[in-house]
Amino acid sequence: MSGSKSDEFVAFDVETANFDYSSICQIGIxxxxxxxxxxxxEWLVNPEGWFDEINVSVHGxxxxxxxxxxxxxxxxxxxxxxxxxxxxxxxxxxxRVALCRATEKYNLPEIKCTWLDTARVVRRAWPQFSQRGYGxxxxxxxxxxxxxxxxxxxxxxxSGLILLRAVExxxxxxxxxxxxxxxxxxxxxxxxxxxxxPEGPLWGENLVFTGKLSxxxxxxxxxxxxxxxxxxxxxxxDTTILVVxxxxxYRLAGYKKSRKHRKAESCIKRGQQIRTMxxxxxxxxxxxxx
Numbered sequence: 001m002s003g004s005k006s007d008e009f010v011a012f013d014v015e016t017a018n019f020d021y022s023s024i025c026q027i028g029i030x031x032x033x034x035x036x037x038x039x040x041x042e043w044l045v046n047p048e049g050w051f052d053e054i055n056v057s058v059h060g061x062x063x064x065x066x067x068x069x070x071x072x073x074x075x076x077x078x079x080x081x082x083x084x085x086x087x088x089x090x091x092x093x094x095x096r097v098a099l100c101r102a103t104e105k106y107n108l109p110e111i112k113c114t115w116l117d118t119a120r121v122v123r124r125a126w127p128q129f130s131q132r133g134y135g136x137x138x139x140x141x142x143x144x145x146x147x148x149x150x151x152x153x154x155x156x157x158x159s160g161l162i163l164l165r166a167v168e169x170x171x172x173x174x175x176x177x178x179x180x181x182x183x184x185x186x187x188x189x190x191x192x193x194x195x196x197x198p199e200g201p202l203w204g205e206n207l208v209f210t211g212k213l214s215x216x217x218x219x220x221x222x223x224x225x226x227x228x229x230x231x232x233x234x235x236x237x238d239t240t241i242l243v244v245x246x247x248x249x250y251r252l253a254g255y256k257k258s259r260k261h262r263k264a265e266s267c268i269k270r271g272q273q274i275r276t277m278x279x280x281x282x283x284x285x286x287x288x289x290x
Contacts, residue, residue, distance in 0.1 A: 008033045009087040009116070009174050011160035013152045014098045015059040018052040021094070022101035024072055025051070025061050028152025029082050032160045035212070041082070042153035044069040059150040073106045080111050087174060088113045091136040091159040116174075118159045118166075120181040125166035130185050136162075144255075169233070171209075171217030192221050193233050200228025201289040206238045207231050210260040211245030213279050220283075227289050235263045241275050243282045 011030045017023040025047050031039040044061065046069040056062050079099075090096055096115050103110060122134045129139060137149050140158045143165050147158040167173060171192045172180055196203055207229040209217055220243075221231040232239060242264045255262065264274050277285070 007035065007174070009089055009160070009163070010082055010113075011037075011089045011156040011163075012083065012095055012099070013090060013156035013159065014095050015061060015150065015152050016055060016098060017047040017049055017061075017063075018055055020049065020101075021098040022105040023047040023049045024098055024102050025066055026059065026152040027075060027079065028154070028156040029079070030153060030156045030160055031082060032164070035164055037157055037160060040153050040157065041078070042151070043075055045075065046071050071106075072102045073108060076103070076106075076108050083111050083113045086113050087116055087178065089116045089118050089156075089159050089163050091118045091155065091162070093117055114178050116163070116178050117181060118162050121163060121166045121177055123185050124180060124183075125169050125172075144259075168210075168212065171221070173216070192218055192231055194221055194225040194231040196225050196228040196230040198228070200226060202285075203228035205229045205240045206236070207241045207243065208233075208235050208239050208260060208264070209243050209245065210258045211279075213243075213245040220279075223286055224282075227286060235260050235267065235274075237267070237272065239264065239267065239272070239274055241277065241282075243277060243279055245279050 009032050011032065013028045014024045015026040017025045024045050027041075027043045027045060029039075029041045030037050044066050046066045048071055051061075051063045088096075096117075099111065102108075119134050119136075122129045122139050124130075133139070133142075136155060136158055139145075139162055140147060143162065145158055145161050145165075148154040163174065163177070166177070192209070196205070202224070205228065207221075207224050209221070209231075213220055224231055229241070235242065242261065244258075244261060257265070261276070264276060268274050
């Protein structure tokens with residue numbers, strides 16, 4: 001598991017027994033590969049401590065439920081196997097701090113990985129969440145991600161799916177997000193938006209991408225801008241072209257088309273002139289205009 005791949009990351013979440021962050025009572029790990037969850041692990045942990053009724057009311061895990069469960073050191077080797085050397089996504093710093101506190105509690109070595117706070121990702125990927133509303137439950141609801149909140153593996157999976165949606169929304173890759181979250185929330189690099197070349201043959205066209213493209217979205221956007229297209233991050237009243245890439249079914253929240261695609265079709269029904277085309281057709285169009 002050593003070494004990080006551009007299409008691979010791990011999502012991590014824990015629940016705690018009380019306000020002491022080292023009191024981990026449940027661990028959830030989900031490995032993502034090829035833009036989908038491929039391995040899921042969830043364990044109950046005996047925190048060797050007391051349970052606060054507030055915490056129990058949130059996650060439903062009681063002292064009785066973990067009385068015979070292994071303690072944290074028994075899981076350490078497995079956790080390290082999955083996290084070491086990886087990009088590890090978690091929603092807020094809570095889970096990262098909890099893991100660090102638990103390893104310190106039992107005098108275990110620090111796990112070396114690249115932490116990625118998906119709450120910080122959300123604030124940079126979607127303007128409506130830049131200042132508020134970026135909690136895991138709210139964002140998942142807005143994006144159509146269904147999960148059972150406060151179950152460690154479910155929370156971890158939701159965090160990973162949110163990260164993938166942010167990649168699709170912005171064109172920023174998983175491997176580039178750890179650097180992006182260190183930058184200001186409002187940055188020119190947060191969402192793909194480019195002005196078109198006024199001398200280009202497609203000047204006046206306003207272009208939006210949806211779905212996974214065969215090449216990095218920013219590279220195709222740059223080609224589009226060179227021939228005159230103004231590249232927009234989302235469908236607006238000015239949009240004239242929607243380029244549709246591959247749509248991963250698990251991202252569509254039960255729909256057959258993406259949110260951008262559905263919005264474009266609503267605009268078309270109201271009389272807006274929007275041409276919808278595949279990535280292949282758009283790339284052919286770029287070739288023909290050069």
